[in-house]
Amino acid sequence: MIKEYVKGKPYFCDVTEKIQSFPYLDYDISCDCLIVGGGIDGAITAYYFAENNLDTILIDKNRLGFLNTSCATALLEYQLDDHANDLKRFFTKEDVVNIYRVGLNALKDIDLIIRKLGNKCQYNKRDTLIFSTKKGDKKEIIREFEFRKNNKFPVYYVDEIHNPFPFSLKTGLLAKNGGAEFNPYLFEKQLIDYIKNKIKIFENTEAKQVIKKDDMFEIITNYGVKINCKYLICCTGYNSLLFTNKKLCEKYISYTIVTEPLKKKLWNGELLQDNSDPYHYLRLSPNNRLIIGGEDILFKGDFIKDKDAVKKYQMLKQYAIEMFSQLEYVNIDYKFCGVFSTTKNNLSVIGEDERIKNLFYNLGYGANGIVYSIYGAKNLVNLILGKSPSPYLSFFFSTSKITIKQ
Numbered sequence: 001m002i003k004e005y006v007k008g009k010p011y012f013c014d015v016t017e018k019i020q021s022f023p024y025l026d027y028d029i030s031c032d033c034l035i036v037g038g039g040i041d042g043a044i045t046a047y048y049f050a051e052n053n054l055d056t057i058l059i060d061k062n063r064l065g066f067l068n069t070s071c072a073t074a075l076l077e078y079q080l081d082d083h084a085n086d087l088k089r090f091f092t093k094e095d096v097v098n099i100y101r102v103g104l105n106a107l108k109d110i111d112l113i114i115r116k117l118g119n120k121c122q123y124n125k126r127d128t129l130i131f132s133t134k135k136g137d138k139k140e141i142i143r144e145f146e147f148r149k150n151n152k153f154p155v156y157y158v159d160e161i162h163n164p165f166p167f168s169l170k171t172g173l174l175a176k177n178g179g180a181e182f183n184p185y186l187f188e189k190q191l192i193d194y195i196k197n198k199i200k201i202f203e204n205t206e207a208k209q210v211i212k213k214d215d216m217f218e219i220i221t222n223y224g225v226k227i228n229c230k231y232l233i234c235c236t237g238y239n240s241l242l243f244t245n246k247k248l249c250e251k252y253i254s255y256t257i258v259t260e261p262l263k264k265k266l267w268n269g270e271l272l273q274d275n276s277d278p279y280h281y282l283r284l285s286p287n288n289r290l291i292i293g294g295e296d297i298l299f300k301g302d303f304i305k306d307k308d309a310v311k312k313y314q315m316l317k318q319y320a321i322e323m324f325s326q327l328e329y330v331n332i333d334y335k336f337c338g339v340f341s342t343t344k345n346n347l348s349v350i351g352e353d354e355r356i357k358n359l360f361y362n363l364g365y366g367a368n369g370i371v372y373s374i375y376g377a378k379n380l381v382n383l384i385l386g387k388s389p390s391p392y393l394s395f396f397f398s399t400s401k402i403t404i405k406q
């Protein structure tokens with residue numbers, strides 16, 4: 001059964017310059033590294049592999065960048081969905097500081113890639129704001145603010161008296177240079193344009209079967225051809241069942257609407273996230289559209305229900321109007337939703353399978369999926385080249401936090 005993971009009209013791939021098409025694989029082939037999955041996480045992984053001269057093939061069962069990548073709102077941030085205090089089941093305070101630094105370093109790496117390849121993906125560095133309109137959230141936000149301030153992250157506290165934003169709030173935490181934004185589809189296009197002559201890329205090529213043979217893998221594709229590789233890298237997003245029977249994440253549906261271009265900028269462009277449950281996240285596009293997402297619900301069954309989506313898009317518009325009354329008569333140009341995976345500890349799934357040697361995962365689960373796939377790609381290169389990975393990598397694939405599927 002093919003599960004339906006994206007629905008609607010995604011804004012990010014509605015661009016004139018699409019990622020170029022690649023042929024399907026119709027002959028047997030060998031390589032050192034096979035990356036399965038050509039969404040943004042697979043493309044990021046392929047970029048770092050190519051930069052390190054690893055003999056690599058990238059395959060995707062569909063077109064590159066058209067699944068969850070096309071609907072990721074790409075608020076690139078170091079902060080997590082949960083606050084430091086909510087993560088104490090999993091991490092010490094020092095761990096959380098290191099995890100925030102992992103995110104900040106990944107943001108620097110994205111910046112380095114843009115410097116090298118140019119900015120053709122609407123990339124901007126941004127400050128980030130977590131805010132709440134509820135007085136009762138003050139204590140929680142202040143605690144997170146104090147934690148970050150005491151650990152030397154550049155943060156500012158905002159409240160209703162000192163509120164530089166053109167919308168009301170009771171409490172907020174502004175992180176200076178805490179984030180960035182881009183069009184994820186165009187970022188992937190840039191990566192693919194750069195690596196297409198360094199690695200082999202095949203579309204419409206599905207990994208159907210994985211056979212482990214001594215120290216090699218044999219992958220059988222949908223056309224029955226074989227790919228032999230030493231290292232197998234799973235970047236299949238929310239489809240990991242071919243590689244592991246573990247339940248690696250909890251699946252939700254996240255909904256997004258994008259307005260028509262607005263005459264006036266609604267605010268200065270900071271990346272916004274409220275403190276509600278389910279939460280809302282907002283950002284602006286370069287031509288002044290409001291992009292607002294959230295209203296997540298648990299993904300049950302195999303399909304995204306139209307009825308739910310219609311209701312959720314209305315709720316998002318209502319939320320936006322309550323924040324900015326001038327949006328009442330504004331048209332919504334794009335409505336879309338996608339399955340979004342979260343893990344209990346907020347981190348992505350990155351690392352080597354604990355039972356199958358040389359099978360690696362770079363699965364950008366969680367709200368920082370893109371950011372962490374940068375960290376993941378760099379660490380997988382290190383593991384394959386026999387170099388020491390980051391000391392925090394074990395946080396990203398800790399079996400104690402993963403439940404075995406019954």
Ligand SMILES: Cc1cc2nc3c(=O)[nH]c(=O)nc-3n(C[C@H](O)[C@H](O)[C@H](O)COP(=O)(O)OP(=O)(O)OC[C@H]3O[C@@H](n4cnc5c(N)ncnc54)[C@H](O)[C@@H]3O)c2cc1C
Nearest residue numbers: 037039040041061067068069072075207237364368369370
């Ligand atoms: C609604 C939403 C909002 C998000 N917002 C953010 C955000 O603000 N910030 C952030 O950092 N991250 C965000 N993310 C997460 C981030 O986008 C993820 O890292 C990303 O969606 C997953 O990327 P991917 O490349 O793994 O997935 P996909 O784009 O889904 O790519 C997986 C690819 O694998 C292919 N594939 C699957 N199985 C096989 C197979 N057997 N053989 C060959 N190919 C296969 C599929 O065809 C697909 O193209 C968001 C995600 C969603 C869904």
